[in-house]
Amino acid sequence: MAATNQICTYCTKNGFNKSIGMVCTLTQEKPNVINTCPDYELDVQLKKREDLREAELGEKKLMKETGGLAEYGINNPVIAGILLTAFFGLALFFQLLMHFIVIYVFVACFIGFLGGLVVLINGIVKKRKAKQMKNTFNDTLDIDLNP
Numbered sequence: 846m847a848a849t850n851q852i853c854t855y856c857t858k859n860g861f862n863k864s865i866g867m868v869c870t871l872t873q874e875k876p877n878v879i880n881t882c883p884d885y886e887l888d889v890q891l892k893k894r895e896d897l898r899e900a901e902l903g904e905k906k907l908m909k910e911t912g913g914l915a916e917y918g919i920n921n922p923v924i925a926g927i928l929l930t931a932f933f934g935l936a937l938f939f940q941l942l943m944h945f946i947v948i949y950v951f952v953a954c955f956i957g958f959l960g961g962l963v964v965l966i967n968g969i970v971k972k973r974k975a976k977q978m979k980n981t982f983n984d985t986l987d988i989d990l991n992p
Contacts, residue, residue, distance in 0.1 A: 852878055855895070857886040910971070912964040923972065926965025933957035 853859045853867060853876045860870040869876045871884055907915045911925035919925050936954040940947075 852876075852882060852885065855888050855892045856882070857888045858884060910964070910967065912960060922964055922968025924968075926961055926963075926968050929961025929964055930958060931961075933961055 853869070858870045859876075860868050860873075862868045862873070865875055867876065868874060869884075876882070904915075907920060910922045911919055912929050914925040914928065919928065933954050937951070937958055940951060940954060
């Protein structure tokens with residue numbers, strides 16, 4: 846069923862029935878194709894809109910993961926976390942060193958420092974999960990190939 850939905854999602858001949866769900870407008874029944882459909886017509890505009898939406902979501906996710914530093918070309922969340930933590934940590938250090946404690950600046954630097962730590966920790970956790978998933982996938986593949 847998942848393959849059917851993938852194929853039929855961008856077809857110009859798909860429709861919707863309240864009682865059944867997605868239907869083919871040619872047969873008015875649920876699509877039951879496996880990998881291909883002889884009557885398939887790609888809805889180019891829908892596909893382009895969906896691709897643009899996915900690209901925007903990916904961009905927003907990357908900006909969130911890097912604390913906004915993706916705008917400057919830093920796409921790795923770990924590096925972004927290190928840079929943010931170092932920058933705001935140095936700002937805090939110099940503020941304390943010079944006895945120039947303005948509460949607003951201090952709080953802003955402290956929040957920035959904590960934000961950098963959060964970005965760093967999230968980046969490390971994400972990399973560990975990706976590595977663990979890759980290892981799990983490779984182990985599963987090895988088990989499947991070696992009966």
